Every structure is written in C-alpha cells, then in structure tokens.
Amino acid sequence: MKHILFIHNNTPYFNDINNWLVGNDFLISEANSIEQADSYYQVSSFDAALITQDCLNSDSYSKILSLNSCPTIALDDKPSLTRAVELMAAGAHYYLPLPTDPETLIDKVLETINKFTQQTSKITKETPANKAKTKHTSHADPFGRLIGNSAPMKQLFRDLEKIACTDVTVLVRGESGTGKELVAKAIHDLSERNSEAMVSVNCAAIPESLIESELFGHEKGAFTGAASTRDGLIAAADNGTLFLDEIGELPIEAQARLLRVLQEGEIRRVGATQSSKVNIRLVTATHRDLRQMVADGLFREDLYYRLYVMEVLLPPLRDRGKDISLISQSLVGKVCKKHNKENFIYSKEFDQAIIAHHWPGNVRELENAIERAVILSDDELDPVALKIHKTPSDPLKPRTESGTSDKTLDQNVTFTPAGSTLDDYLKSFVLFHQNKMTETQLASNLGISRKSLWERRQKLGIQKKSNT
Structure with missing residues (x-):
C-alpha cells in the first residue's frame, strides 16, 4: 500500500482526488501547508507528496526542497508553462494541471514514484558491503547521525x-x-x-x-x-x-x-x-x-x-565530554554544504568557545549556533558569531542590543530555575526575564523559535507580561 502526503488548502478537487487514490489502495495523510507537513510528519516515510498551487506562491517555491526526501507532484488548477518551469526548477518531480481524470492521476503518481525509486537506487547502487547486507542496514554506520565516542x-x-x-x-x-x-x-x-x-x-x-x-x-x-x-x-x-x-x-x-x-x-x-x-x-x-x-x-x-x-x-550534551567537538565538526561540514559555502577550518579557538557553553538546548541548540557562525563568519569560523554566552554558570543571561551583558538586569537578583525538568527550567526562565526581554530575545536565548515559545506558553500556562 502506497502512502501519499496530500498538501492542500481546501482545494475543491480534494474529494475527487482522495476518492480516486483511496479507491486504488493508496493511504492518504493531509496537511494544509509545507510547514505543517514538516511539523506533523516524517516526510521521508511517504511514497510521494501531492501539493496544490494554493499552498504555494512564487516566493515560497523553494520550500518544495524540504519535501525532496520523497517525490513531489505539483497540482495546479490555473496551469501555465511559466509556473510549470518554475515549480520543476524549484524541486517538484512532476507538474500536473487540474482538472484531470483518475487514470491520468494514478498513472502519473505511480510513474513518479517508480522514477524516483530508480533514481535513488542508482545513487545507493550495490556495493560489496550492500551485497553482504544482513539485518543491519549499514555495518559501517548502523547508528546513522548519532555521533559519539564518550x-x-x-x-x-x-x-x-x-x-x-x-x-x-x-x-x-x-x-x-x-x-x-x-x-x-x-x-x-x-x-x-x-x-x-x-x-x-x-x-x-x-x-x-x-x-x-x-x-x-x-x-x-x-x-x-x-x-x-x-x-x-x-x-x-x-x-x-x-x-x-x-x-x-x-x-x-x-x-x-x-x-x-x-x-x-x-x-x-x-x-x-x-x-x-x-x-x-x-x-x-x-x-x-x-x-x-x-x-x-x-x-x-x-x-x-x-x-x-x-x-x-x-x-544531555553537557555530559558527553569530547563528543561536543566531534558533533560540532560534523555540523560545520553539514551546514557549509547546506549553504553552498567552502568548508571552514575548525580552529582550536572556535572549539574552546563551543566547549565553554552549557548547551541547555543540547544538540538542537548547538546546530542553531553552528549555523549562525557559518553564515556570519568570513574567512574563518568566528567564535563571536556563535552568539552564545561563554559563562557556563549562567549560559542564558540576557544581553543588550549591543551584544554585551546588561549588568543592570540582574544586579541584585540571580536567576535560579525551579524544578528539575526542562519545562520547569523554561517556565522559570521566561517568568524571570520576560519583563526585561522581548519575545524574540527570549526565544533566541532559549534556542527555540518564537512559534515554539508561543506553543510552550500555551501548554505551560505562562502568562505574558502586562503592558501597563
């Protein structure tokens, strides 16, 4: 049974397309945007993704790339040659004008899946190691992206x-x-x-x-x-x-x-x-x-x-010793490739800045910091571009807009988190600092997005500061 991700924004063609696919033994999951699809699902687990034009505009075509772990078919009820070229160039594997008929839809979906499968199989062409494959998917690296020697x-x-x-x-x-x-x-x-x-x-x-x-x-x-x-x-x-x-x-x-x-x-x-x-x-x-x-x-x-x-x-990352350096070096290469930048030399000074931080957000926070450094650095990795605090005892102490610590913020009161869980820490941090920091600053210091901070506020019942 093929599993299809259908990304649409209440398209009038949904019922027909859904019925055609279900009638041919396809399993359908829905999302109303690429962002929601990335949040709700592991996109690579789908056999294909269908996305309607109403979920895209010319400024967001690049978002199709986030779906590239499975073949993507763009459906357009206002078809044009220009848009077809733009969508295909942005990463769509096929462009299908609407309305269409069930035979064409099913044929093109299966054709796109088969073509994608053939292309990926060529990339992972048989090697002696693959021929000798046992129940483990890879003897060389059975743990995927898990890195560590601690x-x-x-x-x-x-x-x-x-x-x-x-x-x-x-x-x-x-x-x-x-x-x-x-x-x-x-x-x-x-x-x-x-x-x-x-x-x-x-x-x-x-x-x-x-x-x-x-x-x-x-x-x-x-x-x-x-x-x-x-x-x-x-x-x-x-x-x-x-x-x-x-x-x-x-x-x-x-x-x-x-x-x-x-x-x-x-x-x-x-x-x-x-x-x-x-x-x-x-x-x-x-x-x-x-x-x-x-x-x-x-x-x-x-x-x-x-x-x-x-x-x-x-x-937690802070308890993994030299693993922090190993992961950082791996992330630098990954982020450089992502942003088409020449790989930086991983310097001792940069490594010391990494090791000095407490990393309450663990590998996710580290990845965000590395990405900032790669984007903002010029000829070599600049530790300052990590935009983190180097004091392990208070890694989340807020800064002023100039980038220096604001000594007046916590001159007489020290932030002490209540409880032992990450939720307790986050709630304590937000309540302590929200009268001195904006939502953007709070989210940045916590290593999360503003949207994630808003969701945490709703979940944990953290009231925003009064504007009086």
Whole structure:
C-alpha cells in the first residue's frame, strides 16, 4: 500500500482526488501547508507528496526542497508553462494541471514514484558491503547521525544493538534536543523490520481534536469534514515501526485506544464498529516524567507499564565530554554544504568557545549556533558569531542590543530555575526575564523559535507580561 502526503488548502478537487487514490489502495495523510507537513510528519516515510498551487506562491517555491526526501507532484488548477518551469526548477518531480481524470492521476503518481525509486537506487547502487547486507542496514554506520565516542554513548550503542534485535516496546527519555528520534531511527534500522516503513508522529504537534483520527483513522461521516474513510498512521506502520514522540502529550482518550493496540494488536477507526489487526513495533519518547504524570492523573498507569518494557536514557550534551567537538565538526561540514559555502577550518579557538557553553538546548541548540557562525563568519569560523554566552554558570543571561551583558538586569537578583525538568527550567526562565526581554530575545536565548515559545506558553500556562 502506497502512502501519499496530500498538501492542500481546501482545494475543491480534494474529494475527487482522495476518492480516486483511496479507491486504488493508496493511504492518504493531509496537511494544509509545507510547514505543517514538516511539523506533523516524517516526510521521508511517504511514497510521494501531492501539493496544490494554493499552498504555494512564487516566493515560497523553494520550500518544495524540504519535501525532496520523497517525490513531489505539483497540482495546479490555473496551469501555465511559466509556473510549470518554475515549480520543476524549484524541486517538484512532476507538474500536473487540474482538472484531470483518475487514470491520468494514478498513472502519473505511480510513474513518479517508480522514477524516483530508480533514481535513488542508482545513487545507493550495490556495493560489496550492500551485497553482504544482513539485518543491519549499514555495518559501517548502523547508528546513522548519532555521533559519539564518550562512555555514555558507547554504552548506548551497545544497548541499542541488543534492544533492536528484539521486538519489545521501547521508551526513549532525554532532554529536548538530545536526539530521541535518531535513537528511534537507529532501533528501526538495526531491527528485522528495517525493510518496512518507520512512521514518526509528534503527539505535541497534532491538535488534540485530530490526534485520534490521525493515529487510528476514521470512517466516512465520523465527524464534520470526514468526507471519506481513511486509515491512520498506525495502519501505515503495519509490519514496521511506529515512533510516537512526546508521548506525554497524548490525550487520555487516545491513550486508552493505544493501550488496546498494544494489548490486542488491533485498531478501530474513529466511527467504526469493526477492528482490524496490526503488527507494529512501538518506540516512544518523552522529556517528561511519566511516573509523576501517572501520580497526577495525567497519564494512564496501565499504559505506562506497557510502554516501560525497555527504557533508553539519552545523556544531555553537557555530559558527553569530547563528543561536543566531534558533533560540532560534523555540523560545520553539514551546514557549509547546506549553504553552498567552502568548508571552514575548525580552529582550536572556535572549539574552546563551543566547549565553554552549557548547551541547555543540547544538540538542537548547538546546530542553531553552528549555523549562525557559518553564515556570519568570513574567512574563518568566528567564535563571536556563535552568539552564545561563554559563562557556563549562567549560559542564558540576557544581553543588550549591543551584544554585551546588561549588568543592570540582574544586579541584585540571580536567576535560579525551579524544578528539575526542562519545562520547569523554561517556565522559570521566561517568568524571570520576560519583563526585561522581548519575545524574540527570549526565544533566541532559549534556542527555540518564537512559534515554539508561543506553543510552550500555551501548554505551560505562562502568562505574558502586562503592558501597563
């Protein structure tokens, strides 16, 4: 069964296209923008993406590149040769004018998928190592983008190899930005299921009203807007691996449904009366304390013990010693390639600036800092261009617009985070600094976007400062 990502903004052609694809045994997932698709789904897990012209304009054609991990077909109800050329140049694999007929649509979708598969297979052409392939996807680098030689990481790699060859449910715990999804991907790639799909779902990114429909699917007419029957993402992971990130954000009602999947190995679409069997390997991740959530009545105790079969703890970046330098060097090369810049020499001075920082946002914060440095540096990597504070004891102390520390901000009061979780830290930091910093400054110092800061405010109930 082919899995299609359909990105549209209430196009009038949706019902027809959806019915044609579903009628030909395609599984459909929806998004109303490329940004939402990137946030909700792991795009590379889809066989193809359809995107309508109403989700794009000439200034945003470059966004198609973010979908390049799967073949992309642009659908245009106001076709023109100029737009076709621009979209194809921007990265679309095929341009299909609308309206069209079911035969043409299905033919072009399958043709594009097959062509893309052939092209990617040429890139990863058979080598002696591939011919000798066993259950591991790559003997040379079975852990993908997980980088590290520190004792905690070596132990992690040993544990993952032991865990992956079983079919047990895995709970991955660690602070935000430590690489929990990369661990889930490594478990999948090292397992017997590596030839099947791995479907990744961020439970915090999907609205609560849609989470059950997205995970379990729905029947036609099950709710307003359910124009056709759809399988969910759990069905898409059948015989493969389902990765549920931020499992602590899953609503109680959806937790009960997930428990049935784990206990009985079956799912029932929203609005359906019959269940169907599924065979999945479940990997979940969270930065929250699920045991405390159970005690607070926010997480089902029976589901917790179903998830807590095997636990993997990811160390924060600050506890990984020289791994920070290894990761930084790798990121410099990656970012230089991304921005078409000549690779910089990784200097000792730059490395010392990296090591001196506390990195509360872990690898994600490090990646953002490296990207800033690569973009802003001239002939050599400039440590100042990292735009981070070098004092480990207070890495998030705010700066003035001139870039120097504002000693008057915290002259008499020292910021002391309350609680032990990342959410506690973020809430304490925002409440302490929001009267002295803008939302942009708060987000920048926390190593997150303004949108992420707004979402955290809503989730944690952090009121904005008064403007009086």
